[in-house]
Amino acid sequence: MPSVRGRKSPVADWVDCDKQEKQTNPKSKRPTWPSRAPMVKKRTALVDMTNAHKVHISLPGRKKKQEVKKKSNPSLSENNQAEQQRLSSDSSEGQASGNTDKEKEEAEAAPAGKPAVCNVQPHLLRPQIPSEFDVDSENRDDCFMCPEYAKDIFDYLKSREEKFVLRNYMCQQPNINDGMRAILVDWLVEVQENFELYHETLYLAVKLTDHFLARTPIQRDTLQLVGSTAMLLASKFEERDPPYVEHFLYICDDAYTRQQVVDMEVRILQVLSFDIGIPIAYRFLRRYAKCAGVGIDTLTLARYFCELSLMDMELALERSSLLASACLLLALCTKHLPGWPPILEFHSGYSISEVASTVRKLYPVVVQPPNELKAIHSKYSHEVFFRVASLPLVDFDVLEKTLSPETSPEVPSHAVVNS
CATH class of the missing domain: 1.10.472.10 (Cyclin-like)
Structure with missing residues (x-):
C-alpha cells in the first residue's frame, strides 16, 4: 500500500498558491464581488436587537440633553442658529425642571414604604389557597420547585386528561x-x-x-x-x-x-399528531403523596400498586389522576393511616366516593397478580424499595369500611390477603 505521508494536502496547495500570488503581485487586493452578485452591506453579526437606542428614559434630578444638529436650517445665519439653540435649551431645561418638581411632589404625597399596586382584572386573579391546604410555601425560596405555579400545573395536567x-x-x-x-x-x-x-x-x-x-x-x-x-x-x-x-x-x-x-x-x-405530553399517573402520585405528607415507604408502596395497574387493561382505561388517587388510598389503608384527608380532596379534586370504585378494581389486581409475570414483584422485593411487595395487604372488610363506612361490606371470593 503506498504511503500517504509524502502527499501534499489541498490546503497546503492553496496556501502555496496564495503566497506565490503575493510574491508576483504584491499590490494584489481582496477578490471583488462578481458583476452579477448582489452587494452585501457590511454589518456586525451581533448587533443591538433590543431597540434600546430608541428608548429615552428621563430620570428625576437629571436634565435632558438636547441633541443639536450641525445644520438645522441652511437658510438661517449662524447667529440665528445660535439663538435658536439657546432658546431650545432653555425650554428643555424648564420642562425638565418642571417634570422633576412634579415627580418630587408625587413622591412626597405617596405613603412611605408602600409599593405601587397594579390593578388586575378579577378574572385574571389566581384563587387563594387556604393556609391549611398550602403545601408549597415551604419551597418559596427554591425556584426549581415552582411553588407559585405548582397547583396550577397539576390542575392543567388534570384538564388535559380530557384529550387522552x-x-x-x-x-x-x-x-x-x-x-x-x-x-x-x-x-x-x-x-x-x-x-x-x-x-x-x-x-x-x-x-x-x-x-x-x-x-x-x-x-x-x-x-x-x-x-x-x-x-x-x-x-x-x-x-x-x-x-x-x-x-x-x-x-x-x-x-x-x-x-x-x-x-x-x-x-x-x-x-398521535406529535402530541406525546400525555398526563401519567406517576406524577400525580408523587404530588398527592407530598400533599398528604406521607413517608417514602408509603409512597413506594403506592408506586408498587400503580405499577401493577399498568398490566391490567381495565385499569389502563382510568384517568391517571384518579388511578393515582386510588393507589395512594390503598397504600394509606395498608399502612393504617388516615384514609382520605380533606387536603387530598382539595388538591386531587376527588372525594372518597369517587375514588372508591377505582380502588375496588385495583384490589384484586394487587391481591392476585399474574403468576408468570414477576418483573414488578421482584423489582419491589428489593431492599432499595423497602421490600414493599412482601408486605401484607389490608383486609377487604377494613378497606370497605374506609371506602363506605355507612354500609356493611361483602367480602368477595378473590379477596385473599397476601401473607
Missing part, C-alpha cells in the same frame, strides 16, 4: 389480546430497570403504546416493535441521556432492523 381518554381497543385488535399486552408491559419494566431509566419514562411508554394501538391495528409480531419504539420516544421526552436505537435493537435480539424502528417512530408520532 382511552377506550378498550382490544375489540379492534384481532391479532393481540390482554395477555399479550401484559407480557409487553412486564418486559418494558425489565427494560426500564436494566437501562436505569426514570419511572416517568416507563409510564409514558405504556401510554404511548395504548394510544397508538387504540388507533392502529397491528400484527402479533409487531407488538414488541411498538413497545420498544414507544420506550425510545418516551426516553427522548423524559431522559437526560436517552438510549440509542442500537440499544433497543440489542434488547430485541435483533428481531428488527434500524430502519423498522425509525419508521415505527415516525408512524407513532404521526398517529
